[in-house]
Amino acid sequence: MHPVPSPYLVPFDGSFRLADAPQAPPVDAPSEKKLEDHLDDLNEELADLQRVLYAHNRYALLLVFQAMDAAGKDGTIRKVLRGTNPAGCQVFSFKKPSSEELDHDFLWRVARRLPERGRIGVFNRSHYEEVLVVRVHPEYLAGQNLPVAEPGTEAFWSRRLSAIETWERHLADTGTVVVKFFLNVSREEQRQRFLARLDEPDKNWKFNVGDVEERRHWDAYMDAYEAALSATSRPWAPWYAVPADDKDYMRATVAGIVVDTLKSLPLAYPPVAESDRARFAEMRALLEAQGG
Ligand code: ATP
Ligand code: MG
Numbered sequence: 001m002h003p004v005p006s007p008y009l010v011p012f013d014g015s016f017r018l019a020d021a022p023q024a025p026p027v028d029a030p031s032e033k034k035l036e037d038h039l040d041d042l043n044e045e046l047a048d049l050q051r052v053l054y055a056h057n058r059y060a061l062l063l064v065f066q067a068m069d070a071a072g073k074d075g076t077i078r079k080v081l082r083g084t085n086p087a088g089c090q091v092f093s094f095k096k097p098s099s100e101e102l103d104h105d106f107l108w109r110v111a112r113r114l115p116e117r118g119r120i121g122v123f124n125r126s127h128y129e130e131v132l133v134v135r136v137h138p139e140y141l142a143g144q145n146l147p148v149a150e151p152g153t154e155a156f157w158s159r160r161l162s163a164i165e166t167w168e169r170h171l172a173d174t175g176t177v178v179v180k181f182f183l184n185v186s187r188e189e190q191r192q193r194f195l196a197r198l199d200e201p202d203k204n205w206k207f208n209v210g211d212v213e214e215r216r217h218w219d220a221y222m223d224a225y226e227a228a229l230s231a232t233s234r235p236w237a238p239w240y241a242v243p244a245d246d247k248d249y250m251r252a253t254v255a256g257i258v259v260d261t262l263k264s265l266p267l268a269y270p271p272v273a274e275s276d277r278a279r280f281a282e283m284r285a286l287l288e289a290q291g292g
Helices: 032-056 073-081 127-131 138-144 154-173 187-199 201-206 209-232 247-263 280-289
Strands: 060-067 089-093 120-124 176-184 239-243
Touching: 032 073, 032 247, 060 073, 060 127, 060 247, 073 089, 073 120, 073 176, 073 247, 127 154, 127 209, 154 176, 154 209, 176 209, 176 247, 187 201, 187 209, 209 239, 239 247
Parallel strands: 060 120, 060 176, 089 120, 176 239
Antiparallel strands: none
């Protein structure tokens, strides 16, 4: 069944409260070693499922990742997709929009990066930035040249959210299976990870002054995330708000949801046409006669 059941599935009725969503794993979570072994198994399952997805060539799988800085998007994408065939995967990281991108509607740049049938596409950040960072910093709207008298009102954001909801429904109807992950890291864990980036020379390159400044807007981000997840977690494009304070638990949880989602699809290797099959014996004889 898509969406697959999970304690982290964001309800479809708008009742989601981010303050109630766990950031730490449950107390009875498996040990680190067990989670790593489980992730290895899921990696193998995903590799097998990807082969059928590709051969079947009816569905595309789109995985959307959103999170606060240092929540672990990159590492999760790397570890969940490890083992898949790179030829059938594509990962795009969306940064601040270019002037060409700003000259189009906000869905244009993401639409261009959608996975083709048979493929797995990953969005590291996505169109959701338009209702997250832009909502927290409405001054960015000035650069968008919108034909709207007053952008940034409550009504403006709800129209944007409903545009996203409708667009994702269209994707689902036309064969793109959309699964969205919010990696839910706590403010304290983010602080510890930023400190580690300062302390450990190998991590210094990841340190970004702007990220620390952005922390000041934490509560505004949480409000924007809650509004976005409530308005757009739908049966055709579910959100999962996955606890992110423990990376092993987060990665195994995400991988499990991805594997279960693919398993819930009616994937199959394409049937061989009877006219082709009828010639198998003839072709075998031909190849065998050419041997040695
Ligand atoms: P890393 O792990 O490498 O830091 P990142 O995703 O944080 O990855 P950055 O280049 O540090 O990448 O940041 C990208 C920035 O672009 C983020 O601050 C994000 O909020 C911003 N951004 C993305 N999309 C938009 C958008 N549509 N409008 C404005 N800002 C955006
Ligand atoms: Mg960054």
